[in-house]
Amino acid sequence: MLEKRAAEFQLDEEVREKTVKEPFDSQYRCGALLGSGGFGSVFSGQRLCDGLQVAIKQISSDRVQQWARLPGEVGPVPMEIALLQRLAEVGGHGGVVRMLDWFEVEGRGFLLVMERPPHGQDLFDFITERGALPERLTLRFFRQIVEGLRFLHAHGVVHRDIKDENIVVDTRTLDVKIIDFGSGAPLKETPYSEFEGTLGLQPPEWIVSQAYEAVPLTVWSLGVLLFDMVCGDIPFERDQDIVAAAPVFTRRVSKECQSLIRWCLSYRPEERPTLEEILSHPWMGGGEAEEEEEEHSSLPSQSL
Structure with a gap:
């Protein structure tokens, strides 16, 4: 298909x-x-x-x-x-x-x-200014990103470089957009044999076998991004750490959030969730109204 x-x-x-x-x-x-x-x-x-x-x-x-x-x-x-x-x-x-x-x-x-969002700031700078984000704010961002990726895949596009620098946050509305399709490609079921994304964010299968598939690559990137948001930095810096696929949490993170991150960062591509399975994960079930109230109260007013 x-x-x-x-x-x-x-x-x-x-x-x-x-x-x-x-x-x-x-x-x-x-x-x-x-x-x-x-x-x-x-x-x-x-x-x-x-x-x-x-x-x-x-x-x-x-x-x-x-x-x-x-x-x-x-x-x-x-x-x-x-x-x-x-x-x-x-x-x-x-x-x-x-x-x-x-x-x-x-x-x-x-x-x-x-x-161009009128009050846009890329997520890298957003995290740099504020440090690790509260889980409810992270959840608001993450849900929007996953839904955006579902739209891309449904219309035959794979981004291949999902990271904080390629997410823009509207600091007034807390809505986010996926940007920069310079590494993108038509979506296919067969493996890709070229890596167009950011070095250091590649999945283990690329390091080991110089090949990867679209959905497992995307989900690995989402695991890295989710860790980045709740801990304030990416989980891996070196190839050997990526291949070990064992993130070490540097901040207090709920068990549900940790379980989703570890699932996305499974070493074996076939063991990672689909985007639909991510959306069905227990951590993703937070209430919208409570999220918005806590998110706005958790951000310094001068930053908005």
């Missing part, structure tokens, strides 16, 4: 009318640099027609690792654009960043115009 979705994604021959759109500079204003890395650079931006604040990701063509073809386009586009376009066409999801537009600009490569 997953292979079929991936094939549909790659081979979709639906004829779409290609419209000529206005150039980037006549629609958007590019602002200050927000961050940069191996993928390219991200700038603040504004849509000129209505003043909407956006994020503009610039990708140099020579840095693109994977290419794809979109119906109606003459040349190939970065896989990231193809994946985000696919998600936009099915309506998007509240827990996943939305691509609003994209452009290929001579001399600048590809420009991706993304939605």
Whole structure:
């Protein structure tokens, strides 16, 4: 089934009318640099027609690792654009960043115009400022992330780099979004033989056999992320620790939360839960109203 979705994604021959759109500079204003890395650079931006604040990701063509073809386009586009376009066409999801537009600009490569939460902060900085998060706040974030990943997988996309830096928190609403699909790929049931994510966050099977499957990789990443939120740092730094798959809890964490983390960080991929099993875990059963009240009271008011 997953292979079929991936094939549909790659081979979709639906004829779409290609419209000529206005150039980037006549629609958007590019602002200050927000961050940069191996993928390219991200700038603040504004849509000129209505003043909407956006994020503009610039990708140099020579840095693109994977290419794809979109119906109606003459040349190939970065896989990231193809994946985000696919998600936009099915309506998007509240827990996943939305691509609003994209452009290929001579001399600048590809420009991706993304939605930008008005009070956004990436989860890495959020944790750095506050330290380990209360479990109820962690639960609120984690549930949204898992639901967002279910949406991705249901529409044939695997992210492959789930980590705190790729989660944006709206500090006013405490809603989160998964961002940065630069390591993403079409979802398939067969193993992947290339690792596009962050070194140090790879699962044991990649270290041991240089292969992994989409869902077990995602769940391993979720285990690392959940540990990171409740303990304030990732559980493993070295390959030998990853392969040992025995997280040591550095803070007081409930038994239910520990059990979910250890399940996600099972050494054997087939022993890890599915995303649906994660959502059914006893730790995930906290009440929404109580969560929100405790979360807001647990955060320093000046941080919001």
